[in-house]
Each structure stands twice: as C-alpha cells, then as structure tokens.
Amino acid sequence: LAKTTQPISMDSYEGQEVNITCSHNNIATNDYITWYQQFPSQGPRFIIQGYKTKVTNEVASLFIPADRKSSTLSLPRVSLSDTAVYYCLVGDVEYGNKLVFGAGTILRVKS
Amino acid sequence: DTEVTQTPKHLVMGMTNKKSLKCEQHMGHRAMYWYKQKAKKPPELMFVYSYEKLSINESVPSRFSPECPNSSLLNLHLHALQPEDSALYLCASSPKGLAGGPINYNEQFFGPGTRLTVL
Numbered sequence: 584l585a586k587t588t589q590p591i592s593m594d595s596y597e598g599q600e601v602n603i604t605c606s607h608n609n610i611a612t613n614d615y616i617t618w619y620q621q622f623p624s625q626g627p628r629f630i631i632q633g634y635k636t637k638v639t640n641e642v643a644s645l646f647i648p649a650d651r652k653s654s655t656l657s658l659p660r661v662s663l664s665d666t667a668v669y670y671c672l673v674g675d676v677e678y679g680n681k682l683v684f685g686a687g688t689i690l691r692v693k694s
Numbered sequence: 695d696t697e698v699t700q701t702p703k704h705l706v707m708g709m710t711n712k713k714s715l716k717c718e719q720h721m722g723h724r725a726m727y728w729y730k731q732k733a734k735k736p737p738e739l740m741f742v743y744s745y746e747k748l749s750i751n752e753s754v755p756s757r758f759s760p761e762c763p764n765s766s767l768l769n770l771h772l773h774a775l776q777p778e779d780s781a782l783y784l785c786a787s788s789p790k791g792l793a794g795g796p797i798n799y800n801e802q803f804f805g806p807g808t809r810l811t812v813l
Binding site: 617684 | 737739752784785800801803804
C-alpha cells in the first residue's frame with residue numbers, strides 16, 4: 584500500500600480557500616486517492632475520491648497531476664465548522680478491501 | 695436509514711470482564727469493518743467482513759473476537775483486555791461499488807464509535 588505524507592497541521596481563517604497537499608510517490612496503477620474528514624470523537628466521513636485530473640463535488644475539489652504522485656484537496660471558503668482532521672488515503676479500493684489511514688492533517692479554522 | 699449505529703457509546707470494563715460492542719447498518723451494505731483509534735492517532739483496521747464472512751484479520755490479538763450474525767449486524771466480543779486496549783472503536787460499512795459508477799468506489803460509512811476504557 585502506498586505511503587502518504589501530509590502536513591501535520593494547517594491554520595486558516597474563515598472564508599479562505601484551503602489546499603491540503605498529500606504526497607504518495609509509490610502510488611500503484613490500481614490505486615485511487617480518497618480523502619476523509621474526522622471531527623473529535625466521531626467516525627471519519629468520506630469527502631472525495633479520484634483517480635486522475637480533477638474531481639469536484641459539493642464540498643471539495645481534488646486535483647491530481649498527471650504523474651499521480653501527489654494530490655491536493657481544496658476546500659473553498661472554509662468556516663469554523665471545517666476544523667477537523669483530514670486524511671489522505673491511497674489504495675486499491677476494491678470492494679471489502681482495507682483502508683490505511685495516514686497521520687492526517689489537523690486543520691484549524693479561526694475567526 | 696443512512697447511518698451506522700454503534701452501542702454502547704461508552705464502556706468501562708475491568709481486565710477480567712467479558713463485554714461486546716455492537717454495530718448495525720440498514721443500508722444493505724455487504725462489507726463491514728472494525729477499526730481501533732487511539733487518541734491523536736489515525737484509525738487502524740482490525741477486521742473486515744465481506745458477505746458475512748471474515749475476509750481480513752489484521753493480526754488482532756484473540757482477546758478481540760468479531761462476529762457477523764447477519765448482513766446488518768457486526769459484533770466485537772471483548773475478553774481479558776489490557777489497559778492499552780483503551781481506545782475509540784469504530785465500525786464502518788461499505789456498499790459494493792463499481793469504479794466509475796454512481797457511488798464512490800468502496801466509500802466507507804463510519805459509525806460514531808464506542809469509547810472503551812479498560813481498568
């Protein structure tokens with residue numbers, strides 16, 4: 584399973600765009616890139632998933648360059664409620680397969 | 695019903711006790727998972743059940759015994775635990791998705807967890 588590297592923490596202010604980059608140099612051909620969000624004392628929540636180029640949904644965008652060795656989660660106009668830990672996961676997302684969480688990035692949004 | 699429920703929310707047990715954690719989902723998902731999460735650490739996979747059969751055991755000590763009685767229910771039986779087993783135990787489930795299909799490939803839906811303290 585590809586190892587991921589993310590910043591340990593980031594600070595931002597309300598209304599700003601936040602970009603969290605994840606490095607995954609050993610990503611394999613079958614691997615997808617998935618991001619989860621976790622609030623204290625809650626289970627992680629799926630944010631977005633992609634294989635290549637750009638994926639956008641109602642909460643975030645995921646940018647993946649052609650070599651797929653890194654990816655960037657973009658959160659537009661963050662609010663205080665976006666303060667959480669964000670995990671980047673890389674792996675073959677076959678049904679019933681395992682997820683390996685990296686260390687995650689603690690995002691603190693200030694007013 | 696689009697959620698995974700876990701009971702109890704909190705559990706305190708002694709090292710000689712036997713207790714069980716329960717997880718339920720009614721989304722028709724056929725894969726279910728147990729994770730362990732220590733404070734300020736990421737979740738670590740313990741077990742995966744696929745179609746009610748144990749498919750992955752991440753070398754978890756035998757004092758943790760999983761059980762999947764049916765497609766909606768997942769239990770984790772605990773016996774002779776150690777204080778270092780104190781953690782948040784998370785259950786998750788996932789649907790059978792296809793790459794590029796309408797649902798996110800193997801998106802896992804997590805429950806709120808059971809906070810376990812072993813004295």
